[in-house]
Amino acid sequence: MTFARTPAGPPAFPAGTATASAEATTAATAGPPPTPTETPTKTPAGVKTELPSNAVGGVGQSPARPDGILKVTGDFAYSSDLWMDDMLWGVTLRSPHPYARIRSIDIAEALAVAGVFAVLTHEDVPGENRYGLELADQPVLAEEVVRYRGEAVALVAADHPEIARQAAKKIKVDYEVLAPVTDARVAVGHAPWEPAPDLVDAGRDGQVPQLHEHGNVVRYLKLRKGDADATADVVVTGDYVVGMQDQAFLGPESGLAVPDDVGGVDLYVATQWLHVDQRQVCAALGLGPDQVRLTLSGVGGAFGGREDISMQVHGCLLALHTGKPVKMVYNRAESFVGHVHRHPATMHYEYGANRDGRLVFARARIYLDGGAYASSTEAVVGNAGTMGLGPYVIPNASMDCWGVYTNNPPCGAMRGFGAVQAAFASEAQLDKLAAALGMDPVELRRRNGMHEGAENPTGQVIDSAAPVGELLERLAAMPMPPGRDDRLDLREMPGGVSNTTHGEGVRRGVGYAVAYKNVGYSEGFDDYSTARVRLEVSAGEPLATVHTAAVEVGQGLVTVEQQICRTELGVDRVVVRTADTQVGSAGSSSASRQTYVTGGAVRYACEQVREQVFVLLQQRLGRTIADLRLEGGKVVSECEGPLASLADVLGQRVIEETHEWRHRRTHPIDPETGQGFAHVQYAFSAHRAVVDVDVELGLVKVVELACVEDVGKAMNPQAVLGQIQGGSTQGLGLAVMEEIQIRDGQILNPSFTDYLIPTILDTPPMPIEVLEYPDPHAPYGLRGVGEPSAISSGPAVVAAIRAATGLELARIPVRPEHIVGV
Amino acid sequence: MRIEITVNGRTREADDVWEGESLLYVLRERLGLPGSKNACEQGECGSCSVYLDGVLVCACLVAAGQAQGREVVTVEGLGSAERLHPVQQAFVEAGAVQCGFCTPGLVVATHDLLARSPHPDDAEIRESLAGNLCRCTGYEKIIDAVHLAAGRLTAAAPSGAAEEGT
Numbered sequence: 011m012t013f014a015r016t017p018a019g020p021p022a023f024p025a026g027t028a029t030a031s032a033e034a035t036t037a038a039t040a041g042p043p044p045t046p047t048e049t050p051t052k053t054p055a056g057v058k059t060e061l062p063s064n065a066v067g068g069v070g071q072s073p074a075r076p077d078g079i080l081k082v083t084g085d086f087a088y089s090s091d092l093w094m095d096d097m098l099w100g101v102t103l104r105s106p107h108p109y110a111r112i113r114s115i116d117i118a119e120a121l122a123v124a125g126v127f128a129v130l131t132h133e134d135v136p137g138e139n140r141y142g143l144e145l146a147d148q149p150v151l152a153e154e155v156v157r158y159r160g161e162a163v164a165l166v167a168a169d170h171p172e173i174a175r176q177a178a179k180k181i182k183v184d185y186e187v188l189a190p191v192t193d194a195r196v197a198v199g200h201a202p203w204e205p206a207p208d209l210v211d212a213g214r215d216g217q218v219p220q221l222h223e224h225g226n227v228v229r230y231l232k233l234r235k236g237d238a239d240a241t242a243d244v245v246v247t248g249d250y251v252v253g254m255q256d257q258a259f260l261g262p263e264s265g266l267a268v269p270d271d272v273g274g275v276d277l278y279v280a281t282q283w284l285h286v287d288q289r290q291v292c293a294a295l296g297l298g299p300d301q302v303r304l305t306l307s308g309v310g311g312a313f314g315g316r317e318d319i320s321m322q323v324h325g326c327l328l329a330l331h332t333g334k335p336v337k338m339v340y341n342r343a344e345s346f347v348g349h350v351h352r353h354p355a356t357m358h359y360e361y362g363a364n365r366d367g368r369l370v371f372a373r374a375r376i377y378l379d380g381g382a383y384a385s386s387t388e389a390v391v392g393n394a395g396t397m398g399l400g401p402y403v404i405p406n407a408s409m410d411c412w413g414v415y416t417n418n419p420p421c422g423a424m425r426g427f428g429a430v431q432a433a434f435a436s437e438a439q440l441d442k443l444a445a446a447l448g449m450d451p452v453e454l455r456r457r458n459g460m461h462e463g464a465e466n467p468t469g470q471v472i473d474s475a476a477p478v479g480e481l482l483e484r485l486a487a488m489p490m491p492p493g494r495d496d497r498l499d500l501r502e503m504p505g506g507v508s509n510t511t512h513g514e515g516v517r518r519g520v521g522y523a524v525a526y527k528n529v530g531y532s533e534g535f536d537d538y539s540t541a542r543v544r545l546e547v548s549a550g551e552p553l554a555t556v557h558t559a560a561v562e563v564g565q566g567l568v569t570v571e572q573q574i575c576r577t578e579l580g581v582d583r584v585v586v587r588t589a590d591t592q593v594g595s596a597g598s599s600s601a602s603r604q605t606y607v608t609g610g611a612v613r614y615a616c617e618q619v620r621e622q623v624f625v626l627l628q629q630r631l632g633r634t635i636a637d638l639r640l641e642g643g644k645v646v647s648e649c650e651g652p653l654a655s656l657a658d659v660l661g662q663r664v665i666e667e668t669h670e671w672r673h674r675r676t677h678p679i680d681p682e683t684g685q686g687f688a689h690v691q692y693a694f695s696a697h698r699a700v701v702d703v704d705v706e707l708g709l710v711k712v713v714e715l716a717c718v719e720d721v722g723k724a725m726n727p728q729a730v731l732g733q734i735q736g737g738s739t740q741g742l743g744l745a746v747m748e749e750i751q752i753r754d755g756q757i758l759n760p761s762f763t764d765y766l767i768p769t770i771l772d773t774p775p776m777p778i779e780v781l782e783y784p785d786p787h788a789p790y791g792l793r794g795v796g797e798p799s800a801i802s803s804g805p806a807v808v809a810a811i812r813a814a815t816g817l818e819l820a821r822i823p824v825r826p827e828h829i830v831g832v
Numbered sequence: 833m834r835i836e837i838t839v840n841g842r843t844r845e846a847d848d849v850w851e852g853e854s855l856l857y858v859l860r861e862r863l864g865l866p867g868s869k870n871a872c873e874q875g876e877c878g879s880c881s882v883y884l885d886g887v888l889v890c891a892c893l894v895a896a897g898q899a900q901g902r903e904v905v906t907v908e909g910l911g912s913a914e915r916l917h918p919v920q921q922a923f924v925e926a927g928a929v930q931c932g933f934c935t936p937g938l939v940v941a942t943h944d945l946l947a948r949s950p951h952p953d954d955a956e957i958r959e960s961l962a963g964n965l966c967r968c969t970g971y972e973k974i975i976d977a978v979h980l981a982a983g984r985l986t987a988a989a990p991s992g993a994a995e996e997g998t
Contacts, residue, residue, distance in 0.1 A: 081932030084867020310933030564931025735970030
């Protein structure tokens with residue numbers, strides 16, 4: 011197993027370098043020798059890998075990322091680093107109330123401040139004053155009503171950010187404050203856990219305020235499979251609550267809008283999907299796509315929090331209104347209200363099994379608080395509802411999942427997307443069931459785990475690897491971290507060098523969890539990407555250029571695009587152009603989909619380019635050759651060997667192909683039964699957490715967090731590990747520390763002082779095993795890797811804390827007071 | 833007010849600085865040095881870490897006026913694309929860079945750590961870098977990068993003293 015990082019020491023790295031090109035922020039020439047091809051941990055016999063070459067820096071290797079040097083020298087241009095002569099600074103005035111009617115807005119005093127160039131309200135929105143990812147229900151600037159604390163009400167542009175902030179305080183908004191709805195179940199009129207009719211909407215019935223004209227339910231998902239009245243030998247139930255998590259990307263929402271001379275605008279911005287931003291900006295400005303051009307600037311992390319627009323429309327409004335470039339940069343407090351969060355969840359679960367440990371039924375009810383606007387709640391409900399019973403074979407299944415409006419901050423996409431919340435409940439249920447059966451929790455999971463050919467609760471047959479059993483077996487076989495010895499090192503104690511314990515009251519616990527997650531957009535969504543690949547001779551050498559609108563958020567997509575071009579075209583030098591809207595949509599850098607879908611588009615665009623090279627050569631030679639490939643800068647025949655250099659074949663010609671690529675179609679699920687082919691691919695991961703808990707103070711130290719994940723094909727092993735480690739850490743964060751705390755609709759902890767994310771001290775060594783079972787339906791057999799680890803890690807940590815303390819711990823994150831019982 | 837600071841060895845002046853501006857704002861918006869990052873602007877994340885008279889500080893917590901007449905070294909002063917500092921090189925190679933927003937601060941903090949302690953073990957690395965938040969990597973590859981840089985710096989300075997800068 012070459013792939014697992016052991017915590018013992020640093021691995022050896024080759025002396026690879028890469029040189030950054032000045033052409034674009036993500037452009038680079040190919041680096042010299044990257045890491046040699048990694049041997050996969052396991053490739054099943056008889057599976058063709060289909061890789062045409064062992065191109066240096068190609069697929070399956072870990073070449074240096076093309077933006078790496080710019081990032082370590084501080085030269086990489088993030089959206090908050092942009093600067094133009096004569097630019098203005100834009101700020102946003104936000105609602106101080108979670109629910110209020112706006113009687114009037116007076117901007118006169120703000121407009122009179124020296125240095126202020128514009129103060130705008132909803133009256134200045136020239137197009138549709140509504141936007142949204144799936145449902146346009148959110149005003150660009152509040153008009154009659156504000157529905158959450160932090161909703162944008164007015165904008166100011168000034169020549170210094172502080173002047174703009176001070177001027178914004180002089181805007182007078184007269185509010186009629188209303189009583190907010192802050193509980194998801196209240197919003198739909200459901201009493202806790204009483205049997206409820208399929209669809210109640212208290213907003214429509216007038217029992218509680220109706221927050222939107224279509225009621226308070228964004229989506230209700232109903233799933234029924236098998237016998238609704240099935241009974242079992244052993245039944246366990248549980249009520250679980252998961253708090254609101256923040257993406258906490260480090261680069262704040264920001265961008266620079268630059269007006270042109272003819273009524274249009276160029277927007278440089280950090281986002282996850284340029285074209286969906288463009289669509290919403292165009293609608294709000296009343297402009298066409300040729301007048302609103304978006305270019306990606308450096309993205310300081312995303313994790314779902316940049317799927318919805320933040321400053322995009324606002325910056326463009328100010329720029330068009332003032333005729334000057336306008337930069338907007340949120341500070342951290344504003345960032346907490348400037349993007350959506352992970353839906354908090356309230357869940358009721360009931361699982362039944364026979365004495366032999368076979369699951370008979372699973373029933374669940376989930377309430378997801380979507381907050382004031384829909385964002386991606388509809389799709390989050392889809393994921394929680396279809397996958398919320400976990401990666402198990404369950405003959406009789408029932409799920410009711412509501413996504414509702416409240417006056418809490420809006421919730422939408424975050425890594426794991428609905429599967430995360432449900433996994434805390436379903437995995438806790440498995441542990442409860444194991445305890446009730448007197449069975450080992452790993453064995454219970456193994457016995458019921460999905461496998462290839464199994465049918466999931468939506469009736470979809472899993473048609474590629476689903477190695478739940480093997481993940482668990484490998485995890486259980488990994489060596490355990492050493493126990494604590496007599497030597498006192500405070501740094502290894504819960505509480506660390508705060509010197510809260512010398513080992514007294516410290517208990518160790520071990521917990522396991524498994525998760526699965528869909529890859530790509532689901533339920534019939536037309537999920538595609540577009541790639542333009544150009545091949546030419548430059549400075550005597552072949553050069554490939556790849557242009558997509560796919561967003562690099564840090565995951566390493568730009569590296570993978572280069573790798574695919576190298577493998578498919580046999581070239582060393584690949585330039586990745588900056589993503590923009592001058593090429594077709596790539597879809598979102600979300601749902602673990604970008605390497606799959608944009609990777610697929612790049613691969614097929616390369617194939618078309620390659621075909622043209624073959625045609626050129628055959629024309630030159632005047633004969634047909636069937637076994638050509640591109641390798642090492644040459645056109646090579648399988649039988650005859652190298653026939654010509656690529657540079658010679660190309661000459662002065664430039665070959666350029668644009669390809670739009672789609673994955674297999676998915677289908678909507680049945681509204682009554684929830685059955686259907688909803689998801690194109692599933693990815694599986696499992697975690698084992700080892701924790702030490704100071705049961706007297708409630709402090710938790712995660713000692714080790716081990717993971718086994720099937721990635722189909724490790725396109726870039728180093729980046730795959732990075733995704734697993736990063737995802738595992740975010741799951742750990744939700745398990746023990748991360749929660750946006752809300753009272754009466756107000757966020758109480760909008761800062762990194764009070765909203766805690768894991769530091770390097772909170773994060774343990776993470777041994778990882780990567781399996782590579784190719785998915786025959788996916789490019790290169792790959793499986794999305796962005797999310798699974800973020801789903802299974804948290805439940806494993808909580809299971810370990812339960813094992814250490816014997817407590818039920820049904821509320822996530824687990825806080826010290828839950829452990830010590832105060 | 834006017835401020836004069838020595839930044840990365842050069843004397844720099846900024847005019848019309850508002851009294852409330854931080855050193856971070858002056859570096860980023862007035863001196864054209866956006867390498868120091870603005871993630872939290874309240875000293876929690878370490879992404880704006882710089883040296884002030886040789887001491888590691890968060891530039892967001894230093895009022896611009898406090899830097900008057902003093903010496904500042906930012907990530908831009910540690911190395912360049914043509915001549916990376918071994919710490920920078922190690923971060924690229926080890927895969928310690930994803931979105932990269934924390935990277936400049938971590939590079940400066942690692943530079944400081946290795947100057948004080950040429951061979952830190954994992955526990956010492958964790959204690960020393962605890963003031964730098966990273967949201968992407970889970971820190972594993974950052975620890976790898978520190979070890980890699982430590983090894984190379986030691987190899988380059990057989991007398992045992994870690995090199996200060998390039």
